[in-house]
Amino acid sequence: MDKTNSMRIVQMLQDYIEENLQNSITLKQLADYSNYSPWHIGHMFKEVVGKSPYEYIRLRRLTMAALVMRDENKKVIDVALDFVFDSQEGFTRAFTKEFGISPYKYHKQTPPIKLFLPNKVYDTFKAINYIYQNEGRIGEVMKTVFVQIIERPERKCLIKRGIKATEYFEYCEEVGCDIWNVLTSVKEALYEPIGMWMPENLRNNASEYVQGVELPLDYDKTIPDGYELIVLPPCTMMIFQGEPYDDEKFSVAIDEVWKHIDKFNPELYGYKWAPENGPRFQLAPMGYRGYIEARPVQKC
Template identity: 65%
Template sequence: MEEAQVIQAVQRMQEYIETNLHRKITLKELANVAGYSPWHAARLFKEVTGKPPFDYIRALRLTQAALLLRDEEVKIIDVAMDFVFDSHEGFTRAFSREFGMAPSKYGRQTPPIKLFMPQKVFDTYQSMHKGENRMSEKKETKTVFVQVIERPARKLLLKRGVKATEYFGYCEEVGCEIWSVLTSVKEALYEPIGMWLPGHLIREGTSQYVQGVEVPLDYANVIPEGYELIELPPCTMMVFQGEPYDDIDFMAEIGAIWEHAKRFDPTVYGYQWAPEAAPRFQLAPMGYRGYIEAYPVKAIRNS
């Protein structure tokens, strides 16, 4: 059986699960979608995603339920029924096992938790097999949009690595699941970011590249184990954004933005680079919006 066929079958099951998350899903239904016997479909699903189908479904339902409890005023029994749990008690037990606290407590306090954020396996497969070495291709993004934004004084909830200077090295040191925690932070001012810290923010024995999320200065919620909260002063950032692209081309798009920023003269806008003023940061690559990266700058004072 070809690898691509297996990946496509598992992706079809993933998509079916997402579409039918609020109703009962049977193994027979997943098998029909995959085109294999129930036993074989379940085995392939676990081999590719790392979870048996019903563990995957439960984790995805509990994550969606947690986001609902975080963002809306809802009754726990209604959430339980909406996500196909038989009772308030059964939902509470499952939620507590998944996140380490009862849903009632989470709804009141909404601390950062580790959400379940599965990757689309076919997208991953395409990136691995079609995107290899694309960073070295000299692909030019047709248009790069440049704008200047202001960031207020804020705090940064981050997790440091050891020696990492870029995303892949960071994942090897810290793991790739940190995004699921950062995404859960209710008080977040903006979406989570990957960052290259300026020298004065790098602690001895820790990495230049980190991941984190910016929160208000009065953030007083839980700081997860292994994370840290630091204060960042106001800053000015020059943001580079490429055109939308196919997701499999993300490495080439990142490289194109890096090359553009390297050649760019910020004095055209009346600014100069200020690498020590703030972390340079990148947003999660998403093809529909183009790759986005921001560099710290400061205004040029005319004498």
């Protein structure tokens, strides 16, 4: 079987697992669902995801259980049973081993933990009254980028710095590609996690590109090892949002938005670029909503 077809089947199984995390899931069920043998499914899943179906299901259940305890006032035993653990003791052992904290303590304190997020390849902004369109054409389709303004107040930001990284792939090589898993767990997050290009005055002799999540000024929980809590100044951000795209074409979608930004003149709308006022940031590329990136500006 070719790699593309294997990935398609595993993606289908991941979707099935997500829909049934609170039900019994066996390897035979996955095999019957995909019309392949249990051995073939186990081998294919491990090859594509890097984990066996059993391990993947266990980690997804633990992660979803953590999110329930973070957001809802439910007893540990009820959460354990909801996610198909045989007993509270077994759930507690598995949870503590995976996250380094007991479920009871996590429910009370909700510190940042490293969640297990599916490996598949975030604010809805209010648009203001202008749209910037591409002057060129790709095929016969006119590409549109929506341009919006938002105000970010002074806030804290939990970040993980790299060493010399100037973009995402360099950053992954320096610190790993699973920082999002920790940032997503933060209950007090004001918005979804972001990738940021830090201005010179905020780099602290470290990488230009970092990942982080914005938090209220009164956030005072334990900071995970290797992370840093900084204060970001209030700033005005100009948001650029491209058209929806096929997920596998994310690099093309990002490049299209960057080309728009390179040509865009904010002074036509009473603003100018202000790169030192705050970090430029990007939201996680998701095809259904288009690529979204923000640049700091100030009124002329």
